[in-house]
Every structure is written in C-alpha cells, then in structure tokens.
Amino acid sequence: MAIEKIIVLEDDAVVRSNLENFLRRKHYDVAAVSTIAAAQEYLNRDNFDLIFLDVRLPDGDGTDLLKQIQSRPQKPLAAMMTGFGSVESAVECMKNGSFDYLIKPFSMEQIEVVIRKAQAFTQLVKVNHFLSQDTEDGEIDLLGNSPAMQHLRALIRKVARTQATVLVQGESGTGKELVARALYRESSRASAPFIKVNCAAIPENLIESEFFGHERGSFTGALNKREGRFELAHGGTILLDEISEISPSVQAKLLRVLQERELERVGGNRTIKVDVRVIATTNRNLEHSVEKKEFRQDLFFRLNVVPVHVPPLRERAEDVPLLAEEFMRRFARKHGVHVKGFTDAAVRVMKNHNWPGNVRELQNVVERAVILCSDNGMLEPEHLGLGGAAQSSSASVVVNGALEPVQHTNGFPTLADLEKHHIFAAIDRCKGNRTHAAKMLDVSIRTLRNKLHEYNGTAPKSEEERELTES
Numbered sequence: 001m002a003i004e005k006i007i008v009l010e011d012d013a014v015v016r017s018n019l020e021n022f023l024r025r026k027h028y029d030v031a032a033v034s035t036i037a038a039a040q041e042y043l044n045r046d047n048f049d050l051i052f053l054d055v056r057l058p059d060g061d062g063t064d065l066l067k068q069i070q071s072r073p074q075k076p077l078a079a080m081m082t083g084f085g086s087v088e089s090a091v092e093c094m095k096n097g098s099f100d101y102l103i104k105p106f107s108m109e110q111i112e113v114v115i116r117k118a119q120a121f122t123q124l125v126k127v128n129h130f131l132s133q134d135t136e137d138g139e140i141d142l143l144g145n146s147p148a149m150q151h152l153r154a155l156i157r158k159v160a161r162t163q164a165t166v167l168v169q170g171e172s173g174t175g176k177e178l179v180a181r182a183l184y185r186e187s188s189r190a191s192a193p194f195i196k197v198n199c200a201a202i203p204e205n206l207i208e209s210e211f212f213g214h215e216r217g218s219f220t221g222a223l224n225k226r227e228g229r230f231e232l233a234h235g236g237t238i239l240l241d242e243i244s245e246i247s248p249s250v251q252a253k254l255l256r257v258l259q260e261r262e263l264e265r266v267g268g269n270r271t272i273k274v275d276v277r278v279i280a281t282t283n284r285n286l287e288h289s290v291e292k293k294e295f296r297q298d299l300f301f302r303l304n305v306v307p308v309h310v311p312p313l314r315e316r317a318e319d320v321p322l323l324a325e326e327f328m329r330r331f332a333r334k335h336g337v338h339v340k341g342f343t344d345a346a347v348r349v350m351k352n353h354n355w356p357g358n359v360r361e362l363q364n365v366v367e368r369a370v371i372l373c374s375d376n377g378m379l380e381p382e383h384l385g386l387g388g389a390a391q392s393s394s395a396s397v398v399v400n401g402a403l404e405p406v407q408h409t410n411g412f413p414t415l416a417d418l419e420k421h422h423i424f425a426a427i428d429r430c431k432g433n434r435t436h437a438a439k440m441l442d443v444s445i446r447t448l449r450n451k452l453h454e455y456n457g458t459a460p461k462s463e464e465e466r467e468l469t470e471s
Contacts, residue, residue, distance in 0.1 A: 002049065002118075002119045002122035002123050002126070002227065002231070003028070003049045003050050003115055003118050003119050003122065004028060004029060004049055004225075004270070005028070005029045005030075005031075005046065005047070005048045005049050005050075006023055006028050006029070006030050006031070006048065006049065006050045006051070006052070007030075007031045007032075007033065007039055007042055007043070007048050007050075007051040007052070007053075007076065008020050008023070008030060008031070008032040008033070008051075008052045009033055009034070009035075009036070009038075009039045009051060009052065009053050009054055009057070009062070009065075010032075010034065010052065010054045010081065011034045011035070011054060011056075011057050011058055012054075013034070015081075015104065016032050016034065017032070018108075019032070019052060019111065020032040022108050022111065023111075026115075031048070034057075034058070035057060035058055035059045036057055036059050036060045036062070036064070036065050037059055039051070039053075039065065040065070040068075043069070043072070043076075046216070047074040047076075047216065047224055047225060048076040049076055049077065049118070049122065050076050050077050050078075050079065050099075050115070050118050051069070051076045051077070051078050051079070052079050052081055052102075052111075053065060053066060053078050053079065053080055053081065054080075054081050054082065055080055055081065055082040055084070055089065055093070056082065056083075056084070062080065063080075063092065063093060063096055066078050066080070066093065066096050066097060066098060067096050067097070069097065070096070070097040074224055075097075077099040077118050077121065077122065078097060078098050078099055079098070079099055079100040079101070079102060079114050079118075080093045080098045080100070080101050080102065081102045081103075081104060081106070082101075082102075082103060082104065083103070083104040083105075085101070085103035099114075099117075099118060099121070100114050100117065100118075102114070123193070123231075123232065123234060123235075126227060126232055127193045127195070127232050141178070141182075142156075142175065142178055142179065142182055143319065143322055143323055143326055144316055144319035144322060144323070145318070145319065145322065146316035146318050146319045148311040148315060148316045149311075149316060149319060152179070152308070152310065152311070153182075155308060156179065156182050156183055156186065156308070157186060159183060159306050159308070160182070160183045160184075160185075160186035160187045161186070161187065161188070162306075163277055164305045164306045165258065165277070165278045165279070165280070165302065165303055165305045165306070166180075166183060166278075166279045166280070166305070166306045166307075166308055167243075167280050167281075167282070167286070167303045167304045167305075167306070167307050167308065168180055168279065168280065168281040168282075168308045168310060169281070169282055169283075169285075169286070169307065169308070169309055169310070170281075170283065170309060170310030170311070170312070171283055171310075171312050171358055171415070172283045172357070172358065172360070173313075173357045173358035173359055173360030173361060174310040174311070174312055174313070174358045174359060175310055175358075175359050176241075176281040176283070176310050177196070177239070177241060177281065179281075179308060179310055180239045180241075180279045180281060181194070181239075183237075183279055184236075184237045184239075184279070187237065187277070189235070189236050189237050189277055192235040192236030192237070193232060193233050193234075193235065193236035193237070194233075194236055194237050194238075194239070195229050195232050195233040195236065195237070195238045195239070196238075196239040196241060197210060197211065197229045197238065197239065197240055197241060198241045198242065199240060199241060199242045199243055199244075199245045199246050200241070200242040200245040200443070200444045200446070200447055201444060204247055204446065207246060207247070207250055208249075208250050208253065208266055209222075209226070209228065209266050210228060210229055211228050211229055211230060211250065211253070211254065211257075211263075212228040212230060212231075212253065212257075212263045212264065212265055212266060213225070213226050213227045213228030213230075213231055213265040213266070214226055214228075214265050214266035214267055214268070215265050215266065215267040215268040217267065218265070218266045218267020218268070219266065219267065222266075222267070225265075226265075227265075228263070228265065230257060230263055230274050230276055231263075231272065231274060233274070233276045234274050234275055234276060235275055235276075236276065236277070237276065237277045237278075237279060238276050238277070238278055238279070239279050239280075239281070240254075240278065240279070240280040240281070241280075241281050242281065242282060242283070243280040243281065243282050243286075243303065244282045244283075244284045244286060244289055244294075244295060245444065245446055245447060245450075248296065251295070251296045251299050252296070252299075254299060255296065255298060255299045255302060257274065258278060258299070258302045258303070259302065261273060261274055261275065261276070262274065278303070280303045286300050286303075286304070287300070294450075312355070312358050313355040313358045313359055313361075313362060314354050314355050314358075317351050318351075320347075320350050320351050320355075320362065321342075321347055321350070321351070323359060323362055324342060324347075324350055324362060324366050325341070325342075327362065327363050327366035327367065328341070328342070328366055328369075328370060328379070331366060331367045331370040331371075332370055335370060335371060337370050337371065337373055338377050339370055339373050339377050339379065340376070340377035340378055341377075341378065341379065342378070342379045343378050343379065343380055343381070345380065345381050346369075346379050346380055346381050346383070346384060349381045349384060349386055350362070350365075350384065350386070353386050356415045356418055365384050365385065365386065366384075368383070368384070368385055369383035369384050369385075419451075420451075420455060422441075423437070423441065423448070423451055423452070426440050426441050434448055434449070434452075
C-alpha cells in the first residue's frame with residue numbers, strides 16, 4: 001500500500017470529521033487539523049504520503065503551504081479542496097504542484113478515486129526511480145534454432161499466460177534472466193512493473209529491507225520509510241535472481257509472502273497485501289541444496305511450481321554462429337568498428353569450443369574479436385583468443401602469470417574442475433584473502449564461501465589459518 005499516512009487540513013469541523021472517520025475506516029493513519037501551523041508541526045515530525053488541503057484557512061492560504069511542501073525532500077501528494085472553485089483557482093493549484101482538485105461538497109466515492117490515483121502515481125514514480133538506476137547493457141532475445149531452444153520458447157509461451165511461480169535453472173551465463181523477461185513480456189502483466197532483485201549482490205544484513213521495505217527509524221540509517229521490492233512489483237512481476245544465495249531467516253519470511261501474498265516491513269506491524277508473480281533463477285541445483293539443509297524444502301516446493309531448464313551453449317552448438325553474428329553487429333555499432341563477418345575458420349573454432357562460460361563467454365569473446373578486427377573487416381580465429389584449447393583433452397588456467405594444468409580424473413576436465421581450480425588460483429593470488437578473491441572473481445563473499453564449503457576444506461588456507469597452523 002503506497003498511501004498510508006494522510007493529513008486532513010480543513011477548518012470546517014463537519015467536513016474534517018467526516019473525512020477523517022472515512023479514512024480511518026479504510027485503515028489509513030490520519031492526522032486531522034484545522035490550521036496551517038498545526039499541519040506544519042505534523043509535517044516536521046513525520047513523513048506523510050497524501051494531504052487533503054483546504055484553500056481558505058483561518059491562518060493563511062492553503063496554496064502557500066502547497067508551495068512550501070514542494071521543497072520538501074519527502075513531499076506528500078496534495079489534493080486541494082475548496083467551496084469556491086474556479087478554473088483560475090484550479091490552474092493555479094496545479095501549477096504549484098497540486099495532484100488533484102476537489103470542489104465541495106464532494107462524496108466519499110470521489111475521495112476513493114483520489115486515493116487510488118495517488119497510489120498508482122506513487123508506485124509509478126518509485127518504480128521509475130528504481131528502474132532508472134538499472135545500468136545494464138541492452139539485451140537480446142532468446143536466439144537459436146536448435147531443438148532445445150525451440151522447446152524452451154514453446155514452454156515460455158505456454159507458461160507465460162498463467163500466474164504460476166516459475167523456477168528458472170541453468171548454468172551461469174546461459175541467459176536465465178532473458179528467460180524471465182520473456183515470461184514477463186508474454187504475460188498478462190506485461191504493462192505492470194517488472195522488478196529484479198539480485199540476491200547475490202545485496203549484503204545479507206540488508207536483503208530483508210530490500211525485499212520487504214522498512215519503517216522510519218527501524219534501524220540505524222533508516223531516516224525515511226521505504227517500500228521494498230515486493231511492494232514496487234505490486235500488480236506485476238518480481239524476479240528473484242540467484243535465489244539460492246538468501247539466508248535461512250529470509251527464506252522463512254519469503255515463504256510467507258509466497259503462501260499468503262502479504263508481508264510486514266522491517267520495524268513495522270502493518271500487514272501489507274501484495275499481488276505479484278514470482279520468477280526465481282539459480283545456477284545451483286536446489287534439490288541438492290535442500291538435501292544439504294542449505295535451502296528450505298518447503299520454499300523449494302513453492303518456487304518449483306513450473307521448472308524451466310535453460311540448456312548450456314555446448315548442448316546447442318548449432319546456435320553459436322547465429323548468436324555470434326548478433327553479438328558482432330551489436331559490438332560493431334557500440335565501438336564504431338567496420339566488420340564484415342567471421343571467416344570459416346573462426347566459425348569452426350567457435351563451434352568446436354566447449355564454452356564453459358556459455359552465452360556470456362561467447363559475448364565477451366566476440367566483443368574482443370570486434371575490437372581486434374583486422375583492417376579487412378574479417379574476424380579470424382586469432383581475434384577470438386580461444387587458441388587450440390577447444391580440441392585439447394586437457395585444460396589450463398593462469399596462476400601467477402603462468403599456465404598450470406587443471407587436475408582431473410575422468411580424461412577431460414569438467415566445468416566443476418575448471419571452476420574449482422580457478423577459485424583456488426584466485427585465493428592463492430590474493431594470498432589467502434577470500435574477500436579480495438571474491439572481488440577478483442566478481443562474486444559475493446557468500447557465494448565464494450558456499451563454493452569452498454562444497455570443496456570440503458581442500459581450499460587454500462587464509463592468512464589467519466596459516467598463522468595458526470605455523471604457530
């Protein structure tokens with residue numbers, strides 16, 4: 001509920017009392033006053049969402065207070081009220097920031113209309129502010145003619161029409177967020193907000209506030225009330241990216257939202273109803289996480305109503321040329337480079353590569369190739385930087401500036417082998433400092449710790465652990 005606290009500034013006792021009683025029955029927090037001075041006292045003590053403001057008051061003109069409100073950092077929407085309405089007065093109020101204009105006598109139905117408009121407007125402003133901070137590069141559609149991609153697109157079209165919760169699983173870099181956005185675009189909620197929460201990027205002590213919002217003064221630094229991502233997504237869709245990274249305490253509260261479609265802000269006691277469709281993504285096997293007691297089984301069942309698996313790029317190698325051509329055109333425009341296309345040899349190298357980083361790795365490889373392109377405009381194998389590793393039965397990573405082989409036992413290193421070796425190399429490079437290693441790997445410290453936990457203590461020791469061992 002975007003509108004919660006309302007001021008009624010009206011000198012007519014009957015009108016003020018009727019309006020106050022009506023709003024309280026609707027469960028709004030109401031401050032009813034008869035003078036500008038009394039209203040200013042409330043505004044100085046707390047933040048309000050809406051003010052019903054009379055034009056003619058005993059201690060001044062309501063339009064003067066309207067002008068003062070506009071300079072406040074947390075300003076309420078203002079609906080002006082007058083018994084002497086005119087076109088000139090309405091225009092003047094609108095010019096000074098009035099949200100609406102009511103002529104007395106008015107009905108309570110008119111008040112309800114004003115509040116609904118105010119709620120919709122407030123949510124729109126906050127959603128736009130949130131989306132304006134999203135600086136991610138433009139995305140492409142789910143391209144590919146392989147049977148796997150045709151099946152995926154057909155599943156998306158079928159599921160998108162429903163309101164079901166969807167769990168999108170797949171390796172890193174496969175395009176899970178693109179699947180989520182496709183589900184949103186083809187749904188009946190396509191004109192409503194689409195709010196993304198990157199669970200792995202939000203500090204653990206802040207994720208509850210990000211999900212559910214907080215009340216003013218609920219913790220140090222909470223200077224104002226803030227709506228959480230679920231409230232911003234009301235009426236639309238919320239994407240919980242990397243859902244496996246949230247803590248058990250937040251998992252329990254998230255389960256309640258999925259079951260009851262209601263929440264309470266941090267530090268608050270008001271129950272807020274939300275109407276959202278939930279799409280979650282993860283690059284981990286949540287069933288294994290449930291078995292290890294790292295993820296709640298009941299939450300997994302709630303999220304896994306419709307499971308969607310995004311295939312890795314190595315399982316649809318026939319799509320590589322199509323994707324590469326699209327990336328080439330995009331990066332040629334971005335960097336202002338004239339590119340004609342890939343040579344046959346370059347296409348063969350790309351099709352034979354195993355692509356452990358999936359589509360994201362292909363994207364980075366093509367961007368590098370476009371930047372290094374020869375004057376003739378053709379992209380050669382040497383521009384890709386893939387070498388002959390694709391045909392090799394072994395693999396290596398860079399450690400301290402030198403190539404070291406990845407140890408494996410099955411004749412060819414798995415993606416897990418490469419990932420484990422790469423993580424250990426980063427920790428070694430950072431002399432055991434796992435915080436620095438997480439930054440180098442561009443993952444959260446929580447993700448790194450979870451990975452090290454999977455390796456059962458075989459990871460390089462931190463500096464503190466080394467000192468304890470040596471002593």
